[in-house]
Amino acid sequence: MDIKGIPLTTFASSFDSPKEDLNKPLVSYPPSNKKSSDGRESLEEVPIRATDTNVVLSLDPDNPVDETSPKEFHEEKISSWIWILSTVAGISGLLFGYDTGVISGALAVIGSDLGSELSSKQRELITSATPFAALLSGITSGWLADLLGRKRLLMYADGIFVLGSIVMAVARNIATLVAGRFIVGWGIGLASLIVPMYITELAPAHMRGRLVIIYVVFITGGQLVAYSLNAAFENVRQGWRIMMGLGALPALCQLIPLFWTPESPRYLLKQNHVEKVYKIMSRIHPNARPGEIAYKVSLIQEGMNFSSLEGNQFQRVKHSFNRLWSVPSNRRSLFIACFLQAFQQFSGTNAIQYFSAILFESVGFKNSIQISIVVGATNFLFTILAFMFIDRIGRRRILLYSATTMIIALSVCAVSYHFLELKKTEWKYVTLVSIIAFLASYAFGIGNIPWQQAELFPMEVRALGTGFSTAVNWSGNLIVSATFLTMMESITSVGTFGLYAGFCFVGLITCFFTYPELAGMSIEHISILLEKGFWNAVKEQDNKSKNEIKDTY
């Protein structure tokens, strides 16, 4: 059974498709130019079923039937366009990383430029305005991604970034600086919701992991740039204005190419813009024959639930909300997405990153700013390593291995603090090495995997679900960075790092029992897998060989 030589077993073996599904039309071909009354393109042309054999198709209107049926699925060449699109979208990560990393350096040089020296409360307010706004925009903007589309919302986020950066750079008082930080945070929250979703919806299954990590490479790259600028501007008066204003640059660099960037194919399909999807897919797969493109579109279409399109916008959001909570597989997706984000943040990573200079100074290092650059560089380099290996090793395995190393590193760090308290100063090197080891394993696993969140959700609840998990990320960020210094005082450094090790242990166990391997699976199949329950899904995937898991889209 195949469509134009495309072995359907490639698709069918990867999940147990019920028999009746094979009789459902998978795709309509050729895509029609006909518009329905609401302006949408019609889907009513020739329906192709998975049970149809020897279907031969062509995109050429003068030659509707391509007689040269390929013997096998031959076109796996993917054009570099997909890398360009993911990179353009990923630039938002630079703003995320830059704006969260630059604040500690900026606060150190602001002095009395805003009227008087900043109190600790004011510093806290300026710092937390960004993650707080990101949290609010994550919770409230999921439905906007469905209303306006992924690309349009990303363009708005860029406008917000530019505005926020200008407000911060020209601020004359604390309230204006806080307002600027809030505006930028709103943009960061929006982008952290949309970018991973946009890339996920665009990517072929076997390279989705890598393409989404591009975003995290930009985040950690932005943080590294920020830490380096913090060092460079350490003694420059009013230099903080340049540091804050520079954030507008990447936003502008992203905004321009976005005009030529297509909307996400899955979003377009949801809007019934089938012809546009064919064009995008043909550009991503330059060697694919029309029948193969039709097949790929069918794979995506088959798993999408169009029922959510009915009603007005309010009803659709309400419908998505109900489906998110009432459908067991959606609840499982939401649990995994939120728990992974919480695991990431409660590992204590940002406490270590944001306060690394203070941390290293307190254990006796003089060159603490340079050491914080090493910390940033470790995070960046190991994210690149994850980029290279994620689709080969798989998310689950990477996560289980790296979480184990994180627990060991944090425990060693806690022990080193114990000896430092006993005035054994040479243990500071153990502290340094353990923190670097922690960040390396963090960046390789939990630092990037939660951002694969969009793949967990079916289309009808994706925007809403990822909105919630993004909000969990930012609430965790806020809680951890706001409590770190207090915890170091109240429960000591040993207690603080011991507690983070404990959180990671809980994360590891939860991961073991609930997070199945998803590498190479089509996002439409992931929710089908999760219908079986956490542990059944984990076992089913573990029992499959890597090749069996592979889907084309």
Ligand SMILES: O[C@H]1[C@H](O)[C@@H](O)[C@H](O)[C@@H](O)[C@H]1O
């Ligand atoms: O994935 C990113 C990355 O790991 C960053 O280094 C961290 O600061 C963020 O909070 C996290 O979401």
